[in-house]
Amino acid sequence: MSNGGATHYLTAPLRWLARAADVPLRAWQRMTGQGGMIALFLLPNMAIFSIFVLIPLGMNALYSTTGGVEFFLADRPYVGGEHYARLMDCENYLEPRSCRDDMFWIAVWNTAxxxxFQVGVMTLVAMITALILNRAIPAKAFWRAVFFFPVLLSPVVVGLIWRWILQRQGLANLAMFEMGLEPVNWLTDRFWAFFAAVGVSVWAHMGFYTLILLAGLQAIPRDLYEAAEMDGTPPFRVFYRITLPLLMPNLLVVLVLALIRAVQIFDEAYVLTGGGPGTSTMFMTQYIYESGFANLLRNPGLAAAASILMALVLVVLTLCQLWLSRRAGGDR
Amino acid sequence: MGAIELENIHKSFGAVDVIKDVSLNIPEGELTVFVGPSGCGKSTLLRLISGLDQPTSGRILIDGQDVTRRSAADRGLAMVFQSYALYPHMSVRQNMAFGLENTRMPRAEIASRIEEAARLLEIDPLLDRRPGQLSGGQRQRVAIGRAIVREPTAFLLDEPLSNLDAELRGTMRAELAALHGRLGKTMIYVTHDQIEAMTLADRIVVLRGGVVEQVDTPLNLFNAPANRFVAGFIGAPKMNFLPRPDGRTMGIRPQHLRLGEGGLPVTVDMAENLGAETLIHGRSEDGHTLLAMVPGQVTPERGDVLSLQYDEADAHYFGEDGLRQ
Incomplete structure (x- = not known):
């Protein structure tokens, strides 16, 4: 059977569906015009978006104004802005212990x-990696895949892999022991646990940002570098006078996207350290999750209020990203 | 200053030989044009001279000094790229100053060189604009200005007019010729457009497959092409080639054919009337296509048989090896 023949049979149900829908669709268009057709085609997507995003967002806002431990909204008493007042009640915002909800502010400052650290280190490492991958190195495609691979992993898998490596009797300490070095409490020391969370997050997400920067580097015409070479421009000057300014639109997008993502850090860090030791790696999302669902004295209203505050931060960052993307688009 | 010599230059990319044993002598102050079909190696040869690429073997000398292993910046040459290669985020002034800043030249000297070049190229009102705000012709001038401020021993121009429309190309061509006259510097100009080559060059280097086919003045190339390839490549419309019974090929330019009794019988396929002359497309008795550019307005019909005459002095003869005889 020819290829065309196979396609004919395979698409037969679609053709049947198209014929069946033809009459009602034409009737709908006659009644509502072009606007009605647009609305009809947008409806499935908007329905899914509403069910999973818009409605929960609205409910979350409502929850943040209610108290008690009940889960059903109807069973919860209205408390107005009490949760917001509690979260913002602080003698000194830089000193979480002086705040009424000290855990919230510990989480805020840990997240900050x-x-x-994460955005700074990751942008720097992604930039260096992209610069190296942009050169004529052997097995370029292989290295590109190697750096991108962690992006494909589930955050939980990332957390588990690194916990296995960094735990007290893990691979890292085994290697250090073999080299005659003292083992380090990577996940149980406050200092190391925080930087382990930063490092693992950098490892997991760096590939994506490297790819954005690499695309930006490859869009810079080779002629510009050759013109600079004819002018005898030293390599560092080439980087900061040509590469960096021309990469700036991509770099800004990377910075803002990485910021948005870093603010939401939760899964890999939670699997890796569980927020510990103590509260040294407890971040905003973990605070919200634990306040709402995991703590013995769960407080869904408080968690909802905290997540609204976090959403406001994310909205500001997203607007920054949109503004920068548009500005970069305008420059081109 | 600015004499360039190439000695047995060879360039390979992997197993592919792109330039094959090219030797050339470009005298000081001359405008030399490298011309040839796509892939003939003309741009590669220019890049080898510039220092952006290294030859596989052979030597490059500038003013008698061997610069083969010197970096591009140390050869004292300036290059104008096909794409102009202007830094899009810098103003015209910054673009022109960029190369000079690398040499730690005093600011006042940089400013004065830019002003001078801008005046020469009439781009002074554009100095604070960015390349994106300029037209193609203006960008071209800026690219040339950036080369001029460096006061190089020679200019290398890689198809600098190919991104311009036909009208602007004509204007810029005349300006480049005038600029060469004013600066008096050696210029090497790469193009695939033989009209550019004919109108600009002091001497033309015709390349094919990485080999120099002929080096001569434009008129000598037109009047006495060394081989069949050069004869066919130089001149528009292209030369007609008619095989002879003795195994040789006769070449006759369309401009050298005229209507008259007792000449070559040609069956007309089509006639293009250009006003001052008519371009007749036809076939000889043995079926070879033939072009004739006859003066005035002639309106033959398809299938008409015309008689075309020529002077024997205008005929070129090429042997079976393609060489002129």
Missing amino acids: RFVI
Whole structure:
């Protein structure tokens, strides 16, 4: 049977469906015009978006104004802005212990520190990796795949792999022991646990940002570098006068996307350290999850209020990203 | 200053030989054009001279000094790229200053060189604009200005007009010729457009398959092509080739054919009337296609048999090896 013949039989149900839908669709268009057709085709997507995003967002906002431990909204008493007041009640925002909900502010500052280190280190490493991958190195495609591979892994798998490597009797300490070095409490020491979370997150997400930067590097015409070479431009000057300015639109997108993602850090860090030791790696999302669902004295209203505050931060960052993308698009 | 010599230059990319044993002598102050069909190696040869690529073997000398292993920056040459290669995020002024800043030249000297070049190229009102805000012709001038401010011993121009429309190309061609006259510097110009080559060059280097086919003045190439390839490549419309019974090929340019009794009988396929002349497409008795550019307005019909005459002095003869006889 020819290829065309096989296609004919395989698409037969679709053709039957198209014929069956033809009459009602034409009737709908006659009644509602072009606008009605657009609305009809958008409906399935909007329905899914509403069920999984818009409605939960609205419910979350409602929950944040209710108290008690009940899960059903109807059973929960209205408390107004009490949860917001509790979260924001602080003598000194830089000193979480002075706040009414100290855990929230510990999580806020842990997240802030994490964002600064993770985004900074990751952007730098992604940039260096992209610069290396952009050169004529052997097995370029292989290395590109190697750096991108962790992006494909589930965050839980990433957390488990690294816990196995970094735990007290894990692979890292075994290697250090073999080299005659003292083992390190990677996951049980406050300092190392925080930086383990940063490092693992960098490892897991770096490939994606490397790819964005690599695409930006490859879009810079080779002629520009050759013109610079004819002018005898030293390599560092080529980088900061040509590469960096021309890569800036991509770099800004990377920075904002990485920021948005880092603020939401949860799964790999939670699997890796569980927020510990103590509260040294407890981040915002973990605070929300534990306040709402995991703590013995669960408080869904408080968790909802905290997630609304976090959403506001994310909205600001997303608007930054949109603005930067549009500006970069305009420049081109 | 600016004499360039190539000695037995050979360039291979892997197993592919792109330039094969090319030797050339480009005198100081001359405008030399490298011309040839796509893939003939003309741009590669220019890149070897510039230092952007290294020859596999052979030597490159500038003013008698061996520069074969010197970096591009140390050869004292400036290059104008086909794409202009202007830095899009810098103003015209910054583009022109960029190369000079590398040499730690005093700011005042840089400014004065830019002003001078801008005046010469009439781009002074554009100095604070970015390349994206300029037309193709203006970008081209800026690219040339960036080369001029470096005061190089020679200019290398890689198809600099190919991104411009036909009208602008004509204007820029005349400006480049005038600029060469004013600067008096050696220029090597790469093009695949033989009209550019004919109108600009002091001498033309015709390349094919990485080999130099002929080096001569434009008129000598037109009047006495060394072989059948050069004869066919130089001149528009292309030369007609008619096989002779003795195994040789006769070449006759379309411009050298005229209507008259007792000439070559040609069956007309089509006639293109250009106003001042008519381009007649036809076939000889033995079926070879033939072009004739006759003066005035002639309107033959398809299938008409015309008689075309020529002077024996205008005929070129090529042996079976393709060489002129």
